[in-house]
Amino acid sequence: MPRVFITGITGQDGGYLAEQMLAEGAEVHGLVHAEDGTAAAFRAAHPEVHLHHGDLADATGLRSLVNEIEPDELFNFAGISSVAYSWEHPIVTAELSGVAAAVLFQAALQVQDRTGRRVACVQASSSEIFGNAPSWPQNEGTPVDPVSPYGAAKAYAHHMAGVYRGKGLHVASCILFNHESPRRPTTFVTRKITAAAARIGAEGTGILRLGNLDARRDWGWAPDYVDAMVRAARHSTADDFVIATGQTHTVAEFAEAALRRAGVGDSWRDHVEVDPELFRPIDTATMVGDAAKARRELGWAPTVPFDELVGRMVDHDVELLRASA
Numbered sequence: 001m002p003r004v005f006i007t008g009i010t011g012q013d014g015g016y017l018a019e020q021m022l023a024e025g026a027e028v029h030g031l032v033h034a035e036d037g038t039a040a041a042f043r044a045a046h047p048e049v050h051l052h053h054g055d056l057a058d059a060t061g062l063r064s065l066v067n068e069i070e071p072d073e074l075f076n077f078a079g080i081s082s083v084a085y086s087w088e089h090p091i092v093t094a095e096l097s098g099v100a101a102a103v104l105f106q107a108a109l110q111v112q113d114r115t116g117r118r119v120a121c122v123q124a125s126s127s128e129i130f131g132n133a134p135s136w137p138q139n140e141g142t143p144v145d146p147v148s149p150y151g152a153a154k155a156y157a158h159h160m161a162g163v164y165r166g167k168g169l170h171v172a173s174c175i176l177f178n179h180e181s182p183r184r185p186t187t188f189v190t191r192k193i194t195a196a197a198a199r200i201g202a203e204g205t206g207i208l209r210l211g212n213l214d215a216r217r218d219w220g221w222a223p224d225y226v227d228a229m230v231r232a233a234r235h236s237t238a239d240d241f242v243i244a245t246g247q248t249h250t251v252a253e254f255a256e257a258a259l260r261r262a263g264v265g266d267s268w269r270d271h272v273e274v275d276p277e278l279f280r281p282i283d284t285a286t287m288v289g290d291a292a293k294a295r296r297e298l299g300w301a302p303t304v305p306f307d308e309l310v311g312r313m314v315d316h317d318v319e320l321l322r323a324s325a
């Protein structure tokens with residue numbers, strides 16, 4: 001059974017991956033920054049996972065940790081996950097979402113050279129590396145041209161995946177389009193909407209304040225994207241793969257679907273207000289991915305359509321409200 005090292009294990013994708021790996025009987029190791037509430041909750045839910053303390057910004061510490069664990073598979077999910085945050089902290093974003101990936105690849109190559117065993121790495125890349133792509137859908141050949149500090153940091157890590165691939169390390173870069181689940185924090189628009197919709201549905205009143213209602217995203221189901229990354233790790237050759245549904249919806253459509261699911265019917269419009277404060281300084285307007293290569297080479301396909309995704313998230317938030325009442 002493989003020994004797996006996951007950075008960002010307490011995040012949305014890290015949690016789903018840890019669960020998938022434990023179900024397969026893998027030995028799972030994860031990186032946590034501090035022994036905070038998130039780490040404690042994760043430890044309580046998954047006592048069989050080996051959690052290691054470490055700082056992504058500490059290259060020496062990170063390198064020795066990888067050398068100590070000697071993983072068969074390394075998934076780099078850690079870093080800043082919010083474009084909005086990256087505008088406020090561009091340098092930290094570069095360190096944690098960019099440079100740390102290079103440190104991990106370098107350490108993985110050291111382990112591979114020393115042990116003679118393949119260390120398969122997966123970089124969780126992002127559609128944000130494409131910035132305002134002039135054409136869509138975006139695929140692996142779309143120029144990397146980020147427009148945010150987050151996108152630029154992820155672009156560096158994406159390029160370093162290619163560089164280390166050239167040095168003989170199996171590094172797949174999965175260019176993930178937005179992928180959501182009930183585990184998304186409310187800093188993301190989907191969960192912000194579903195949490196508010198559940199509340200408005202229960203109380204029959206309330207306003208959901210949003211920024212750009214016309215922004216279009218290609219929203220998929222997070223566990224599907226985790227499954228794609230496992231396939232990429234185990235594929236015969238390391239490569240870049242766009243992981244996306246190929247369908248886009250606007251923020252307004254997400255809000256409508258969520259509010260309807262929560263039971264407000266045609267009056268959903270009365271509960272949505274646009275707040276200019278919530279617009280981004282620069283926003284990637286339309287993102288839609290073409291995952292034909294992943295479908296063809298990895299045998300991957302998304303399993304949860306848009307309405308079902310919205311439904312699962314709203315239902316979860318309705319349950320949470322009920323449980324807290």
Ligand code: GDP
Nearest residue numbers: 083187188189190210211212215251278280283
């Ligand atoms: P991102 O695509 O990784 O930045 O994911 P987000 O969920 O944060 O944002 C998706 C899109 O929703 C972006 O185009 C935002 O501008 C737009 N959006 C509109 N209103 C909001 C809001 O209230 N919060 C967030 N986070 N995004 C919003």
